[in-house]
Amino acid sequence: MKPEPSAYVRGLPIGEQIPFSGDGIPGWEIFPFESDGLRVKPLEPPVLPEPPREGEDGPQECGACRKSDDQFLWTDEHWRLHGFTEPSSLPAMVMLQPRGHHDLYDLPAERAAELGRMLQRAEQAVLSVGGIARVHINKWGDGGAHLHLWLIGRPEGMMQLRGSCLPLWEDVLPEVDAGVWAETNRRIARAMAEGGGTAHV
Ligand SMILES: [Zn+2]
Incomplete structure (x- = not known):
């Protein structure tokens, strides 16, 4: 009905x-x-x-589940950190995802207990790029059913870019140089791997 x-x-x-x-x-x-x-x-x-959202019908229909580890910046047994090949207009932007096909409400208790520490590690990795005052963490989830938490770096000193309008600024600012972007992704991956897991870039 x-x-x-x-x-x-x-x-x-x-x-x-x-x-x-x-x-x-x-x-x-x-x-x-x-x-x-x-x-x-x-x-x-x-x-x-x-x-239905992308992947709503289960892992066999889910783009995130179908990705191999080498398509991520960093992975470990239970978590994967996705980066973007195409540069953003902001200094850093990544997505943290559980390896298993879950949203937040049905994330197994063990993974849910790890999430705080994983977010902290990912935030530290983004901050290690330098020139980033704050890392904004967002969970929307209207597009894909597989949990994905956005970590978006807000450039230090740019007070107009504070807060909830940062994704709107991302849409209008010029793209970061491709070489700089690739190095940013490598630094984030290496910083994550210092705490365990494997960097893939
Ligand atoms: Zn999935």
């Missing part, structure tokens, strides 16, 4: 013109765009049931 929209969704102003609040995020120092001329998109009706 088709799920019914929740009370929350039924209360949303779907299809209506939503007024633009001048003191919201577009007015913040960290928002990357000039707010003149911005409008809020009308909300589209809910899609229920939601379409």
Whole structure:
């Protein structure tokens, strides 16, 4: 049976013109765009049931599970750190994933207990690149069912790039030089391997 929209969704102003609040995020120092001329998109009706995410039907359909260890920056028995071949516009960006096909809610207890230490190690590895003031860690998970935590380096001194708008800045800034990016990935992989596991770049 088709799920019914929740009370929350039924209360949303779907299809209506939503007024633009001048003191919201577009007015913040960290928002990357000039707010003149911005409008809020009308909300589209809910899609229920939601379409499956990539890998929702299990490991045999999951792109993350199908990847071999040499497609990651670093791996160990239970965790893998994914890097990006194409440069980002930010100084460092990686994704931490469990080897097994799990989301956070169904991550086995042993892996869940390791997650804090793994995030700490990955943050330390990203910081070891240098010139990074903070590592922003995000879990969205709307695209892929296999747990993936983003670690995004915020360049030191760039106060406009603080906080939750960093992924928006990533979209507009110029790409890092490919050679610099490859060396960044190697440094992160080596820093991870110092605590165990294998670097692959
Ligand atoms: Zn998977």
